[in-house]
Amino acid sequence: TRGSMLPIKNIQGDILVGMKKNKERFVFFHINDASRFKDVLKTYAPANITSVATLVSPAPLQPLAFVNVAFSRTGLSTLGVKDNLGDNAFNAGQFADAEGLGDDTGVWESAFKGTHIHGVFLIGSDQDEFLQTYTHDLNALFGSSLSVEYTLDAAARPGPEAGHEHFGFLDGISNPAVTGFDSPSPGQSLVPAGVILTGHTGDTTPRPRWAKDGSFMVFRKLKQLVPEFRKWTLDNAIQNKAGNLTVEEGAEYLGARMMGRWKSGAPIDIASEDDDPALGADPHRNNNFNYAHPGSSLASDQTHCPFSAHTRKLNPRADQAGTDTPNHAIRAGTPYGAELSDVEAASNTSQIDRGLAFVMYQSNIGNGFQFQQLAWANTENFPPFKNVTPGIEPIIGRGSPRVATGFDPHDQAKTYTMPDFVVSNGGEYFFVPSISAISDIIAA
Ligand code: HEM
Structure with missing residues (x-):
């Protein structure tokens, strides 16, 4: 309302x-x-x-x-x-x-x-x-x-x-x-x-x-390097508990764990094993999570969501226990650029300029965008007090090299070194x- x-x-x-x-x-x-x-x-x-x-x-x-x-x-x-x-x-x-x-x-x-x-x-x-x-x-x-x-x-x-x-x-x-x-x-x-x-x-x-x-x-x-992102998730595809995912499915699962949501929007903190499109589409449920789970520790549990996932790094919810109110901002970006071409898909190489026209509103850029990008996405030890160093945020985090952990639910300390998937054109x-x-x- x-x-x-x-x-x-x-x-x-x-x-x-x-x-x-x-x-x-x-x-x-x-x-x-x-x-x-x-x-x-x-x-x-x-x-x-x-x-x-x-x-x-x-x-x-x-x-x-x-x-x-x-x-x-x-x-x-x-x-x-x-x-x-x-x-x-x-x-x-x-x-x-x-x-x-x-x-x-x-x-x-x-x-x-x-x-x-x-x-x-x-x-x-x-x-x-x-x-x-x-x-x-x-x-x-x-x-x-x-x-x-x-x-x-x-x-x-x-x-x-x-x-x-x-x-x-x-x-x-x-x-x-x-x-x-x-x-x-x-x-x-x-x-x-x-x-x-x-x-x-x-x-x-x-x-x-x-x-x-x-x-x-x-x-x-x-700019988003879409075929490169796809290729990387295929090359590093992960397995679920049952161990029955195809490479294609393992790549989807990895992507979801990097983003914090499945492509449908369903949060992996709730739908941690399988996508749930009905959950993704339901505004009364698709935001109702905070990374805390009864019986498991916020300091060590990445079975639901990696510490480094995009949504978790950029809105840590229970990880920050409500102390980050000034660091919120409103996003209003829109995609730009054409759909993936056959040539790009076949060569795993971007040729067309496409990405996100990123727009963020806040009363204080230092508290909003800069804080989210620098103190959260780019900071290896954020969220703090974890048993494993989370590493940088995998989609937009900057680091050299770009290293993160937590993607593989079976080996949560495993480190991943990633190429750039997003490039700022200013x-x-x-x-x-x-x-x-x-x-x-x-x-x-
Ligand atoms: C959430 C994609 C850049 C901050 C999301 C979501 C997606 C996404 C798919 C989940 C949908 C949602 O919760 O609304 C991307 C892509 C980016 C990008 C593809 C670059 C091309 C950024 C940047 C920032 C940012 C640069 C800030 C520095 C956030 C925040 C959320 C979010 C705060 C909401 C997290 C939550 O409340 O759970 N983004 N994003 N994003 N993103 Fe990004």
Whole structure:
């Protein structure tokens, strides 16, 4: 159930509910003429920027396409908005963070190198036609006051893969519920609004008053090496208790133990031996687990879920006993790139650029995205106090070499050295202002 204790007409929609559209276009821009840009934004924003209230309204009231807008530090400064928003990562920009994140900037999209990107429009729609119209309108209205530096088209995968990321796993299942907006479903964490929204209870950073009802958005273009991931799981296929899995099934089982969920979304902490698609699809059950099991020890039991699994590293639940509330964030990414080609499948080698247009919202990038990536995914001894060193998180963890344990339920200390399955092509840190702040401050 969704309430409206929060000023949802003033909050940009993607932050709390995601665009929930089949297609999403990211238009990254540089501002050439600040005063002309502001003049256009003044009328464009009230007519087009989609709020949470609009996104949760009944279908007939929905626009044909949704638009959100976010600005980088250099973008705000270019527009004459010099106030310090109090976020170090945002202030420095993502390029300055590349080395710390373990990125190879040699494979970053050139548009993201440096601090040249001033902002991004997010356009979401179920139909290409409206994406085109909205993009066209944007270009016509803003004209040469901006230059489009980079465009990324993301889209739900076709047919039954809709909602699944490119490795094949159902995504978008577990996000924190936000106090005053939604009530948690079983097992879902509940965070104070200020963990996601700036200027709300739980956000302790001093900020200018106009920054209320905003959020920081982390954007990352994360390339996924899909045939390489498939090949690696086949080469390292594991066995279940009964010892009756084919190599193909053992690869699926390994993948599920690396991700923490089966491709159907069923959590392996509950469905630890076999996939359970009905569980994966049931929102009242598919998040209702916390890695603790009566009669077995949190410090040593990996029969249900490896310590290093993606979902466990990035939301440790009982492993952290509720002390990690500020480290939650809302994910709203969408896959980009075409489906696997026959040539790629046959050669086990990626040729097409595909991956995740990763989007994460939080009131504090250091507590949210950076903490999850650095203190959790990349840290070998996280979760702490285990009988076996978990190693890095296998999907997105950075390390050299990339080593993790826990995948083989029969030999939980066995170490796996993994190639990269995800490669960062860079991104930027943005602030997503409230709708009133766009008119009253940014376009003023
Ligand atoms: C959950 C895939 C990158 C943080 C998930 C899930 C999948 C997935 C399939 C399970 C679905 C769900 O629980 O909603 C991926 C892929 C990535 C990626 C393919 C890269 C291409 C990241 C990054 C972070 C992250 C970079 C943060 C630094 C999370 C979190 C959860 C999650 C917090 C929810 C865990 C939970 O609450 O149980 N991801 N992810 N992911 N991911 Fe990722």
